[in-house]
Amino acid sequence: MKEKRKQVGKPKPGSARGEGRADRGLTSLHQRILSDIQGNIMSGRWEPGQRIPVEHELMLQYGCSRMTVNKVLTQLAREGIIERRRKVGSFVCRPQSQSAILPIADIKLEVEALGLPYRFEILQRHKRRATRADRTLLRAEEALPMLELVCRHFAKDEPFCDEYRLINLQAVPGAAAEDFSLISPGAWLLRQVPWNEAENRIRASGAAPDVAARLKIKSGSPCLIVERTTRSMAAAPITFVRLTYPGNLHELVATFTALTSATK
Amino acid sequence: MKEKRKQVGKPKPGSARGEGRADRGLTSLHQRILSDIQGNIMSGRWEPGQRIPVEHELMLQYGCSRMTVNKVLTQLAREGIIERRRKVGSFVCRPQSQSAILPIADIKLEVEALGLPYRFEILQRHKRRATRADRTLLRAEEALPMLELVCRHFAKDEPFCDEYRLINLQAVPGAAAEDFSLISPGAWLLRQVPWNEAENRIRASGAAPDVAARLKIKSGSPCLIVERTTRSMAAAPITFVRLTYPGNLHELVATFTALTSATK
DNA sequence: CTGTCGTTAATGTATAGTCATATAATCATG
DNA sequence: CATGATTATATGACTATACATTAACGACAG
Numbered sequence: 001m002k003e004k005r006k007q008v009g010k011p012k013p014g015s016a017r018g019e020g021r022a023d024r025g026l027t028s029l030h031q032r033i034l035s036d037i038q039g040n041i042m043s044g045r046w047e048p049g050q051r052i053p054v055e056h057e058l059m060l061q062y063g064c065s066r067m068t069v070n071k072v073l074t075q076l077a078r079e080g081i082i083e084r085r086r087k088v089g090s091f092v093c094r095p096q097s098q099s100a101i102l103p104i105a106d107i108k109l110e111v112e113a114l115g116l117p118y119r120f121e122i123l124q125r126h127k128r129r130a131t132r133a134d135r136t137l138l139r140a141e142e143a144l145p146m147l148e149l150v151c152r153h154f155a156k157d158e159p160f161c162d163e164y165r166l167i168n169l170q171a172v173p174g175a176a177a178e179d180f181s182l183i184s185p186g187a188w189l190l191r192q193v194p195w196n197e198a199e200n201r202i203r204a205s206g207a208a209p210d211v212a213a214r215l216k217i218k219s220g221s222p223c224l225i226v227e228r229t230t231r232s233m234a235a236a237p238i239t240f241v242r243l244t245y246p247g248n249l250h251e252l253v254a255t256f257t258a259l260t261s262a263t264k
Numbered sequence: 265m266k267e268k269r270k271q272v273g274k275p276k277p278g279s280a281r282g283e284g285r286a287d288r289g290l291t292s293l294h295q296r297i298l299s300d301i302q303g304n305i306m307s308g309r310w311e312p313g314q315r316i317p318v319e320h321e322l323m324l325q326y327g328c329s330r331m332t333v334n335k336v337l338t339q340l341a342r343e344g345i346i347e348r349r350r351k352v353g354s355f356v357c358r359p360q361s362q363s364a365i366l367p368i369a370d371i372k373l374e375v376e377a378l379g380l381p382y383r384f385e386i387l388q389r390h391k392r393r394a395t396r397a398d399r400t401l402l403r404a405e406e407a408l409p410m411l412e413l414v415c416r417h418f419a420k421d422e423p424f425c426d427e428y429r430l431i432n433l434q435a436v437p438g439a440a441a442e443d444f445s446l447i448s449p450g451a452w453l454l455r456q457v458p459w460n461e462a463e464n465r466i467r468a469s470g471a472a473p474d475v476a477a478r479l480k481i482k483s484g485s486p487c488l489i490v491e492r493t494t495r496s497m498a499a500a501p502i503t504f505v506r507l508t509y510p511g512n513l514h515e516l517v518a519t520f521t522a523l524t525s526a527t528k
Numbered sequence: 529c530t531g532t533c534g535t536t537a538a539t540g541t542a543t544a545g546t547c548a549t550a551t552a553a554t555c556a557t558g
Numbered sequence: 559c560a561t562g563a564t565t566a567t568a569t570g571a572c573t574a575t576a577c578a579t580t581a582a583c584g585a586c587a588g
Contacts (some may be wrong), residue, residue: 028571030558042459042497054538058472065573071335075342087541087581096452100464102364102518190494195306198520200364204468204488204511221485222511224468230520247468247486255368256462256494292541318568327541334570350569351551 033062033072048094052082100254102253104200104228106187107153107161107243110250111158116155120184124150127169127176134166137240139199139229143235145169147176150186152214155249159215162244171236189239196238198230200250202252211244220247222247297326297336305345305356312358316346329518364422364518368464368492370415370451371425371507374514384448387478388414391433391440398430401504403493409433410502411440416478419513426508435500450505453494457502462494466516477507486511503508 027035040046053061058069073090076082084090111118126148130138134146151163165185167175172192180188206220217223225243230238290301304310317325322333337354340346348354375382390412394402398410415427431439432505436456444452470484483520491509 030571044457044459044496048458055364065575066539067574068572071572074540078339084539085581086579087537089538095454095458098368098462100366100368100462100466102466103367104362104364104520119557180275190359193308194312194359195308196520198362198364199365200516200518200520202366202488202516202518203514204486204509206486206511220486222468222470222484224466224488232308245468247470250467252464252466254464254466256460256464256492257370264547294541320568329545331544332542335542338570348569349551350549351567353568 003154005162012143029062029064030068030072031253033058033064033069034075037072037076038081041080041163046092048092050092051089052092054089098256100256102252102254106184106190107163108184108187111153111155114155118155120151120153121178122149124148130166130168132241137227137229138166138168138237139231140168140237144171149180150214151180151185153184156165158249160245160249162211162214164211164242164244166240167237168237171232171238185239193230193232193238196229196230196232201227203227204247207244207246215246217246224250226252270486293326293328294332294336297322297328297333298339301336301340303456310356312356314356315353316356318353341521343442345395350523362520364520365514366464366518370448370454371427372451373447375417375419378419382417382419383413384417386413386415386444388412394430398504401491401493402430402432402501404501405496414478415444415449417448422513424513426478428475428506428508430504432503433503435496449503452501453496457494457496459494460494460502462492465491467491468511471508471510479508479510481510488514488516490516499506 037046037052040052046191053075055066055069058073059066060154062069073082073084077084081093082090083093090247105113107120108118128146128148129200130140130142130144130146134148135141135143138144146169147169149163149165149167152159153161153163153189158220165184166176167189169176172189174192175185176189196250203225204222205212205225207215207217207223209219209224212219212221215223224247226243227241229240232238273284292330300362301310301316309467311317319330319337320335322336323330326333334523337346337348341348341354345357346354347357355462369377371384372382392410392412394404394406394408394410395514398412399405409432411431411433413427413429413431416423417425431449431453433440436453436457439449439453442452443501447455467489468486469489471479471481471487473483475487476483476485488509488511490509491505493504494502496502
């Protein structure tokens, strides 16, 4: 398998690239070019729509090869920060829409982030075929075998979150045998199907009577509801979960990033 | 600086790579390699922690040069899908946390997406120095000149959203002269400071009396509240906004992506 | 004035090779 | 036998080159 290693060993040590570039401080050259350009754009020095130096200019400016600046510009284009057009040049994008990145943490982590001890309990557990309502929630067609769970999460001794969950047993058969006494269903599933995609719906609503009872709040009092339908990248629906947080207890925090219409 | 140029000018047109690969259907070679590998990972065929073929193997497998697979693997590493370790190889990442990408659309677009006509009105407008409370909201230190706005957004004839906004007039002096009769403050600001970053806080809460009156709902009824503090990438605070949506009218929808701890 | 055909500038993709660096494994030595 | 040196492997970064693709621009013929 080892190909013939030709003795390319060119004795000249300085190599072809300039003089003291070997001693560039910390980051790589293209990393530096990237941050330079990004800085110019983010700070507004280079405005949206404006043309940025073409590869050739940058190559001269940084004294490097075109491949290097090409790598950088390609990366920026992929991030949707610039747009490249042949023959014409590269242009700073105008952010079309903005997006916030919302971390979906495990509830255990959320609670512990508040400095409170966490525990949870399973309140209900049924195995059954998917009803029509289930199929809507799961975005599924067939009457799959389902596991329905109701679960309550605590911060110290106070109910922190109510969880209603449906699991597609066909996609995750192991769930039938798991009793979720040690690990919460959410964390367990995350471990089973690591790469997945989901749709989250976030809204405010008054607590339904049954949920209110479990959370020890008044029926109808404001709650943050997060509904999530998860499917594996192979498109099979995996789980639906509805998390209900008493309004005063919880807050989602998301950081922003300006995005363009880039596919990424 | 140009070293003695060896005559690489290989006349052979087919070049070194295999036979009919020049006629690859639609996408570029590295794009194909990328989707191949991504597919293997997303589908779970290559599990988290598993080592993926090293550059040399991939290079043989696809009959291309190392640079090409390197480009692909570098990209995957940047996306946080694989982790690369010298000498050892590249490994499929275990998604550490998951994140949802929450599009922050202009309220006008939100309303129009519902198929309803949109309009808004400015209810209050004051220019003043930042109070202590303002500074907290804006994450600012100094008593900056501020513009305070209260604004109401309608879907058809129903109040859709209440907006309370603070604008740092030092960062965006033009706001003082703008009367926001034609363009809403949010859309206007987005145009002024295109690349920025922000922190969003999303929670459920009962409507405060003044807000409830403006939204024509009962005080205390569940509302979705989105608070956003925006700053330019140059770190200057720009604006704070609190959007209050009556609970039944609005839902945030975010799509998922599994992320690792990648910096990106 | 208009359509077509070059020319050319810019990006897109890929090759082949160099040098550097991190590290696992192995080998040598006191 | 531990420890230090060496070697082989794999990634990381970059250079230099080549050729393909695309689109703006301009010339020129009709």
